[in-house]
Amino acid sequence: MSLRAVLLITLQREPGTGYDVLQRFKAGLAHVWQASHQQLYRELDRMRGDGLLTCETVPQAERPDRKVYRLTEAGRQALDGWLAEPLAASPVRQPLFAKFFAWERWPEPARRAELAALSEQLEQRMQTYAAIEAEWFSDPETLTPAQRAPWHTLRLGRRLTETWLEWIEEVME
Known part of the structure; x- marks a missing residue:
């Protein structure tokens, strides 16, 4: 599984900021995937660059602007494609x-x-x-x-x- 697939899954139901995504990881996906803040934000930027996400900047008073990520149609198609592909058994790399x-x-x-x-x-x-x-x-x-x-x-x-x-x-x- 890739971080990209997990982010698509995380953002499929509702848009969110990087912080929101991190909290969703902790709340529900912690037992299947872990990623650092840096990995998460780098991948969100790549996905935006690849047209899988849009990013709306929401200004805030006395705080940094919020970046709210939302799946695009291409992002939904990428998620559907990933879900349709059978996964091979992962090798044990321990x-x-x-x-x-x-x-x-x-x-x-x-x-x-x-x-x-x-x-x-x-x-x-x-x-x-x-x-x-x-x-x-x-x-x-x-x-x-x-x-x-x-x-x-x-x-x-x-x-x-x-x-x-x-x-x-x-x-x-």
Whole structure:
């Protein structure tokens, strides 16, 4: 998945500023995509240059002007084209796995510290998933199919994270 596709998805329902898009990421897409402020703003500018977005500058008193981005027809077509294309399974590109091929040279204290730190990060991710679920998906039975689809991705993210945590435990033993 590319940042461009995620931005098209994020702006499909309503226009927004870069800040708005970042907040939408945090609220709903944090479990599927992450991007820095710089990456996001660079891609928004590229997309505008490619004719996928328009940008309306809204003056503000005592604050910098707001730039509100909106999908163009070309942006909607690009989103539709991306959605229609089947995705290939992503290769597992995990630098940590490469270290396992040098197990005998990887100092045990460094190995244990790295796996403990990863475990802590994954536990934090689980807390983030729980917060997202509590805020957005507290009653899954009442969700429409469109609302249920992101909930399914959240559930998959939790399962994958649980698998990682179990794997780390297994390796640590």
